[in-house]
Amino acid sequence: MADFLHKMSLQNFFLFLVSFITLMIIIIQIIFPHGPKKKKLNLPPSPRKLPIIGNLHQISSHPHRSLHAISQKHGPIMLLHLGSVPTLVASSSEAAQEILKTQDLSFCSRPKFTIPGIITYGCRDITMSPYGEYWRQLKSIAVLHLLSNSRVKSFEKVREKEISRTIDILEKSCGSLVDLSALLLSLSNNIICTVVMGRTYDGSKLVNLLNEFLDLLIVFSVGSLVPWLGWMDRVTGVVGRAEKHAKEFDEFLEGLIEDHVNKKRSGGHQSSDDQEECLIGILLDLQKDNTVNFKIQRDSIKALILDIFAGGTDTIATTVEMAISELIRHPLTMKKLQQEVTEVAKGRPMIIDADLEKISFLTAVVKETLRLHPPAPLLTPRVSTQDVKLMGYDIPKGTQVFVNAWAIGRDPALWEDPNEFRPERFLNNSITYKGQQFNWLPFGAGRRECPGIQFAVVATELVLANIVYRYDLALPDGFKDEDLDMNETCGIVVRRAFPLMVIPSARF
Ligand code: HEM
Numbered sequence: 001m002a003d004f005l006h007k008m009s010l011q012n013f014f015l016f017l018v019s020f021i022t023l024m025i026i027i028i029q030i031i032f033p034h035g036p037k038k039k040k041l042n043l044p045p046s047p048r049k050l051p052i053i054g055n056l057h058q059i060s061s062h063p064h065r066s067l068h069a070i071s072q073k074h075g076p077i078m079l080l081h082l083g084s085v086p087t088l089v090a091s092s093s094e095a096a097q098e099i100l101k102t103q104d105l106s107f108c109s110r111p112k113f114t115i116p117g118i119i120t121y122g123c124r125d126i127t128m129s130p131y132g133e134y135w136r137q138l139k140s141i142a143v144l145h146l147l148s149n150s151r152v153k154s155f156e157k158v159r160e161k162e163i164s165r166t167i168d169i170l171e172k173s174c175g176s177l178v179d180l181s182a183l184l185l186s187l188s189n190n191i192i193c194t195v196v197m198g199r200t201y202d203g204s205k206l207v208n209l210l211n212e213f214l215d216l217l218i219v220f221s222v223g224s225l226v227p228w229l230g231w232m233d234r235v236t237g238v239v240g241r242a243e244k245h246a247k248e249f250d251e252f253l254e255g256l257i258e259d260h261v262n263k264k265r266s267g268g269h270q271s272s273d274d275q276e277e278c279l280i281g282i283l284l285d286l287q288k289d290n291t292v293n294f295k296i297q298r299d300s301i302k303a304l305i306l307d308i309f310a311g312g313t314d315t316i317a318t319t320v321e322m323a324i325s326e327l328i329r330h331p332l333t334m335k336k337l338q339q340e341v342t343e344v345a346k347g348r349p350m351i352i353d354a355d356l357e358k359i360s361f362l363t364a365v366v367k368e369t370l371r372l373h374p375p376a377p378l379l380t381p382r383v384s385t386q387d388v389k390l391m392g393y394d395i396p397k398g399t400q401v402f403v404n405a406w407a408i409g410r411d412p413a414l415w416e417d418p419n420e421f422r423p424e425r426f427l428n429n430s431i432t433y434k435g436q437q438f439n440w441l442p443f444g445a446g447r448r449e450c451p452g453i454q455f456a457v458v459a460t461e462l463v464l465a466n467i468v469y470r471y472d473l474a475l476p477d478g479f480k481d482e483d484l485d486m487n488e489t490c491g492i493v494v495r496r497a498f499p500l501m502v503i504p505s506a507r508f
Helices: 001-007 011-032 063-074 093-102 114-119 133-146 149-154 155-170 181-197 206-218 230-236 238-265 280-291 300-331 330-344 353-358 361-374 405-409 453-470
Strands: 079-080 083-091 387-392 394-397 400-403 471-474 501-506
Touching: 011 471, 063 079, 063 083, 079 093, 083 093, 093 387, 093 400, 093 405, 114 206, 114 238, 133 280, 133 300, 133 471, 149 361, 149 453, 149 501, 181 230, 181 238, 181 280, 181 300, 181 453, 206 238, 206 300, 206 501, 230 238, 230 330, 238 280, 238 300, 280 300, 300 330, 300 361, 330 353, 330 361, 353 361, 361 453, 453 471
Parallel strands: 083 400
Antiparallel strands: 079 083, 387 394, 471 501
């Protein structure tokens, strides 16, 4: 053979090579008519997609509603393409259980998004952080040191003080029209601020920063949908907007931490209310004392505070707002709740933490509100970290996953008259706030479950109980209770589209 090659001219050798390669290609094509054998995947059903945008044109400004409508046709597990990103949507309790419990480990990471990455210190907060040691350490700090039951209990005085301030505002507004949505947002914001930094924050800076933060989480970003077109986000200015916001929020958080350090140094931090250390203080102490087996960096402290502000403020406000809206639309249910809280209060001016366990109908009202109006209807997106077999389907590694908690909460196979507001259904069932069941998932479940459940539940129940205990709330003249507009905004936290305007009158 070597002799044969040696005797060939260069031209002949080239001809020989081309013929040899062509022959090999023909042979391969005969043996493997469809190319080298690829494993045939059994993917979930998919609606027809368009080039480049995939199924984006089928998603409205209320994605949970559009995805529910599509799932009615394609089933409880379906595969969509948001741009070029494969996206699994689970819309049944069984599918949710598989994803959030049975195969939680394969689905508990978060997808990488350009803009959320920029505004969360490169995903160094709990919510956006990919699954791994860093996330585990941060979450355990939140669960054990910031949001534990005893910590939540320790902030009882903060809640009482802020609720009583709101009661006073309503007292002064009796007989006139009040923007209850704005009042509830400010109350929720004051509770979170006092817990985080030991005082309320006057001025609109924080509210504006939080609004921009929530807007940026859902801003249209080409790079998150078609990664190879990511450069366009710079051209459209969205990256610049996110960087500017990240810088401003960082300066704000730095200011809060410095303020805390200076006050502590000068011994002026202990005001009458904060016998309990605020969360910034707790985090700085953990950092200084090295008590957790993990070196806490300054950015991690700021990212954690960001999580508490962003995770807590709007969610609590919107839950109370939706509960009151439903109660106004259902006057008999409102009466029943008012009767219960009045009996428990025994003439005292306020409902307090200790009363909550005696008010079972209140809990039922909050659970029913969260069933119909989960503030995060699609939870927070997850991503599969390996190839997974899910209910007979193949789910490739890197698939983005949405669990439609809103659709599951309204599934007629799980709930009788699912669109009716009927809190009684929660009086005799075993559903607890912590995600042990998969037909009611407002806080998610599994490793990524919301760590703020206890914090949120106590604040929500207490605010709601006190408002309905002290006031009757009427709609302005000409509006019928049952016609109250229940349209929603689009956003990462779904709120009322129109502010809840009411006329309070004192009950005693
Ligand atoms: C009614 C109030 C609230 C609702 C409905 C709610 C709901 C949720 C949901 C659905 C998730 C995603 C769960 C998942 O991916 O499976 C989540 C995560 C989270 N929530 Fe909440 N939340 C509320 C209040 C709070 C509060 C008060 C805080 C903090 C003070 C908080 C902090 C967080 C954090 C840090 C995460 C990220 C957890 C992780 O990725 O591991 N939330 N929440």
